[in-house]
Amino acid sequence: MRSLLTIKRYYCKAMKNSCGSDFIFDTNIYSGLNPKILHDYWQIFWTQKQLHQKSFFYSKEFWRSYFQSELNSGRPLQYIVNQAPFFKSEFYVDERVLIPRPETEILVELVAKSCVNGQYQKIAEVGVGSGAPLISLLQEWGPQNAVKIWGTDLSVDALEVTKINLAQKKYLFDQSMVEVNLSKGDRGEDLPDGLDLIYSNPPYVMSIDRLSRQVRDFEPKMSLLVPEEVSYLDWFKVFFKRVCSKLRPGGEFWMEGEYDQWDSLSQILNQAGFNQMTIHKDLTQKERFINAFKHE
Ligand SMILES: C[S@@+](CC[C@H](N)C(=O)[O-])C[C@H]1O[C@@H](n2cnc3c(N)ncnc32)[C@H](O)[C@@H]1O
Secondary structure, three states: HHHHHHHHHHHHHHHHHHHHHOOOOOHHHHHOOOOOHHHHHHHHHHHHHHHOOOOHOHHHHHHHHHHHHHHHOOOOOOHOOEEEOOOEEOOOOOOOOOOOOOOHHHHHHHHHHHHHHHHOOEEEEEOOOOOOOHHHHHHOOOOOOEEEEEEEEEEEEEEEHHHHHHHHHHHHOOOOOOOEEEEOOOOOOOOOOOOOEEOOOOOOOHHHOOOHHHHHHHHOOHHEEOOOOOOOHHHHHHHHHHHHHHHEEEEEEEEOOOOOHHHHHHHHHHHHHHEEEEEEEOOOOOOOEEEEEEEE
């Protein structure tokens, strides 16, 4: 394990040297590292050991060529260094989760404002992924009263990553005020009833053709696309009904979604029992978020 730490240290240092970026190294990362990535690191370690070229192993050239080949393969930089900047912090990521996106930072801001205004005590995120939005929401909102927050995801692998980030980033919010519960479930089925607010950045890309090669080849499909066997709108029909059933009357829903689908999605939201819908734009002026309330 110590060798792995050494590898990672040099890895980050080389990254810093070659790109001039400032990557934070955190040894806790190893507590839940993806076995596939561990295996990759061992492979590098043993290959170098067999070559008996210790100096090469530690050299900048080695790391430069290693990075070059990783980047040439198309692997996103965030997966290579196991870190992604999001909102006001850096989060652990690997191939088990979507790399958190800048537009979701706006969702966090919008939801945080609602939480401050609404004095909510029971909140949930459906499709929690890396946990970066959930942790950032707690950081931004800074609840002053006791609150419970649920993070749910269909992917057990993703929930493992949420746990890593919650363990590493617990200093970002006041733990004495917040109880976080994580659970596995399909579109929020596992959530308790009577929630004040639910938000989500679900898989919403309309078709695989809309994805760049880098995203398609490396990020988890279930983070991006609804399952092939169901129609796009049918998937959201079930989702919205479920979410509505978990909210208290007057409860609030926020979702990030495909900018050209709101006509159909807002109709489905209405049929599921929501009203007072408003659409919000992202920084590229695309209609990216919807806010709705469950009928009183
Ligand atoms: C677009 S990613 C969002 C991840 C994270 N919240 C973020 O914004 O970075 C969608 C997440 O939904 C999860 N997901 C996919 N299908 C789901 C389902 N049927 N029920 C619950 N979660 C699901 C994926 O595993 C993934 O973590």
